[in-house]
Amino acid sequence: MRTATIARKTSETSIDVTVGLDGTGRYQIATGVGFFDHMLEQLSRHSLIDIEVKAVGDLHIDEHHTVEDTGLALGQAIAQALGDKRGIRRYGDALSPMDETLTRVALDISGRPWFVGNLPFTQKRLGEMDTEMFAHFFHSFAQTAGLTLHIDTLYGENNHHIAEAAFKGVARALRTAIEIDPRKADAIPSTKGTL
Known part of the structure; x- marks a missing residue:
């Protein structure tokens, strides 16, 4: 099992994250932000990554x-669990429909972080979460x-569908990218020999 546990402690937050990349999409999420919890549950369920998050x-x-900080810790845990990335498919993409919303996601586990997002929210909050924080989470x-x-x-x-389609799309693309390619x-999936 490709697993990792990260503890991130600052004067602002205390975050504990555990991931299992070869899981079944089991999750235990508690951040204190209900809508965010719901989105992280979608990320786990549809990526098949087992995720535990306890954030204060x-x-x-x-x-x-x-x-x-949850985004930073979760990303760090996934990177650690991937190790040298030997055997992974590396790339993933997904079209994620949710009722009237359609979202396209493409990702590369390249080791070169970059985020481009088009999340056209028309309201400032979903539950107790500012909608501008979705792009910030994905960036982190x-x-x-x-x-x-x-x-x-x-x-x-x-707006709920826009957020959820994004998380489900990222989940499905990530699921493909982290899978081991039997061929x-x-x-290492790079002509450089390293990622």
Whole structure:
């Protein structure tokens, strides 16, 4: 099993994350931000990555530090669990429909972090989470996971659906990218010989 546990402690947050890349999509998520928990559950379920997150943050201020630091810790855990990335497919993409919303996700476990996002929210909050924090989460996650990550909402009206389609799309693309390719299970998927 490719697994990792990360503990991230700052003056603003205390985050504990455990991932199992070869899991079944089991999750235990507790960040104190209900809508964020719901999205992380979708990420786990649809990627088949087992994810445990326990986050305690300065929610009396707002959810910013909790969401950001959870993204950083989760990305770091996935990168650590991937090790030298030997045998992975590396690339993943998904079209993620949710009712009237359609989102396209493409990612590369390249070791070169980059995030491009088109998440056209029309309201400021979903539950107790600012909608601007979704892009910030994905940016933070991509940085420490070493992902080139593109999320493009092709169309959509319902803000809940826009968020959920993005998380499910990332999950499905990540599931493909982290899988071991049986044709090249012993090789680093790069002509450089390293990722």
